Amino acid sequence: xxxxxxxxxxxxxxxxxxxxxxxxxxxxxxxxxxxxxxxxxxxxxxxxxxxxxxxxxxxxxxxxxxxxxxxxxxxxxxxxxxxxxxxxxxxxxxxxxxxxxxxxxxxxxxxxxxxxxxxxxxxxxxxxxxxxxxxxxxxxxxxxxxxxxxxxxxxxxxxxxxxxxxxxxxxxxxxxxxxxxxxxxxxxxxxxxxxxxxxxxxxxxxxxxxxxxxxxxxxxxxxxxxxxxxxxxxxxxxxxxxxxxxxxxxxxxxxxxxxxxxxxxxxxxxxxxxxxxxxxxxxxxxxxxxxxxxxxxxxxxxxxxxxxxxxxxxxxxxxxxxxxxxxxxxxxxxxxxxxxxxxxxxxxxxxxxxxxxxxxxxxxxxxxxxxxxxxxxxxxxxxxxxxxxxxxxxxxxxxxxxxxxxxxxxxxxxxxxxxxxxxxxxxxxxxxxxxxxxxxxxxxxxxxxxxxxxxxxxxxxxxxxxxxxxxxxxxxxxxxxxxxx
Numbered sequence: 001x002x003x004x005x006x007x008x009x010x011x012x013x014x015x016x017x018x019x020x021x022x023x024x025x026x027x028x029x030x031x032x033x034x035x036x037x038x039x040x041x042x043x044x045x046x047x048x049x050x051x052x053x054x055x056x057x058x059x060x061x062x063x064x065x066x067x068x069x070x071x072x073x074x075x076x077x078x079x080x081x082x083x084x085x086x087x088x089x090x091x092x093x094x095x096x097x098x099x100x101x102x103x104x105x106x107x108x109x110x111x112x113x114x115x116x117x118x119x120x121x122x123x124x125x126x127x128x129x130x131x132x133x134x135x136x137x138x139x140x141x142x143x144x145x146x147x148x149x150x151x152x153x154x155x156x157x158x159x160x161x162x163x164x165x166x167x168x169x170x171x172x173x174x175x176x177x178x179x180x181x182x183x184x185x186x187x188x189x190x191x192x193x194x195x196x197x198x199x200x201x202x203x204x205x206x207x208x209x210x211x212x213x214x215x216x217x218x219x220x221x222x223x224x225x226x227x228x229x230x231x232x233x234x235x236x237x238x239x240x241x242x243x244x245x246x247x248x249x250x251x252x253x254x255x256x257x258x259x260x261x262x263x264x265x266x267x268x269x270x271x272x273x274x275x276x277x278x279x280x281x282x283x284x285x286x287x288x289x290x291x292x293x294x295x296x297x298x299x300x301x302x303x304x305x306x307x308x309x310x311x312x313x314x315x316x317x318x319x320x321x322x323x324x325x326x327x328x329x330x331x332x333x334x335x336x337x338x339x340x341x342x343x344x345x346x347x348x349x350x351x352x353x354x355x356x357x358x359x360x361x362x363x364x365x366x367x368x369x370x371x372x373x374x375x376x377x378x379x380x381x382x383x384x385x386x387x388x389x390x391x392x393x394x395x396x397x398x399x400x401x402x403x404x405x406x407x408x409x410x411x412x413x414x415x416x417x418x419x420x421x422x423x424x425x426x427x428x429x430x431x432x433x434x435x436x437x438x439x440x441x442x443x444x445x446x447x448x449x450x451x452x453x454x455x456x457x458x459x460x461x462x463x464x465x466x467x468x469x470x471x472x473x474x475x476x477x478x479x480x481x482x483x484x485x
Contacts, residue, residue, distance in 0.1 A: 041085035044118025051108035126196040127154035155199040164191025207280035208238035287317040288374035340383040347377040385445030389414040392421035426452040
């Protein structure tokens, strides 16, 4: 019993909330309709007419009754007359109804209020996800239907509305949205049949244009209208001489044609096809380039030496008249702790031009006259030094130099000795100049440590098979010789 009572209570609460929601929506629509000069009398509207009868306080009688508008639009005002509401706004109807009452009862204080605006349905078809009826009310505009229910082939430039009286008009929602022309975005009316026709030409423009996007063109509109009207013109950095276009429809290649539009094409208002895509490049693409190689990075994050490789290469655009001082100061992020900026050099037409970048980086008053030229290669050497470990170790290679470390440290970095080849930790150590060092000497940058191959068993295992084969051949030959003899 308790369970059933609980269920009933929940049901009543849900019904109450649902009813309150509908009521709130109705109040909201009523307020909008009353405050809008455009709201037109619609079949299904509910109005309340109030006035008083009598001339003194003792005989005054309040009168209030509800008026519902039917499809005939004929509205009976008590027993005083009939008003035709067809095609009239709420304010016009209010004025006429109140005038009828006041003409008969001058001091009645007549008031007509819109209690509940009508809801109705319109029929939608054409390029929509699903044709059928859609709910609307007196202040619903055509644009309210142009949402997710349309297909990607629906035209917003060619939308027709057939009204209940059989008259058909065509509207352009683009003009309503772009130009604010509300005559192209009419209010919906009961019995309207809306058809979203198929788009004829849809083209895309992107790049250096003020309003990039996809637009539906009218019959006589082409490249000039696309740029100037729809795209609102070029940006200040647009390259107007090198427009690129990809054509998919009526193209020679099945994957589409790449077409470059010239200034002459613009002058002749080049004809566009459906699904053409135009790109306006930026003038900075015409800037000359130079290259920076070596111990440089274009990463914003901290870079360690192991992340840099000698083949690092950056492609850099510059402006004519740039000097290396101005270029370097703008791109200080290229350099890390292992960039040898003091010993940089420029490769230009097979000529090496040495340049010290440190004054450019650290002296604000420094000025130079070394101009950047197209295809220059600025090489930044590595400041990081290495020690080479070779010979009988597990992982021979080059390892970063660490001051105050001995030869055993670098042998360990290389994985240690191969015990089958090296006996008694025999190594040969030579410095950068080729001078041989002792194990007790300090290891300097660019030192080469070679683990010697000197284990007797290694050589025995290496040559024993050859010796045994040779001995076997000798004994066989000797045996044959003795038998023959």
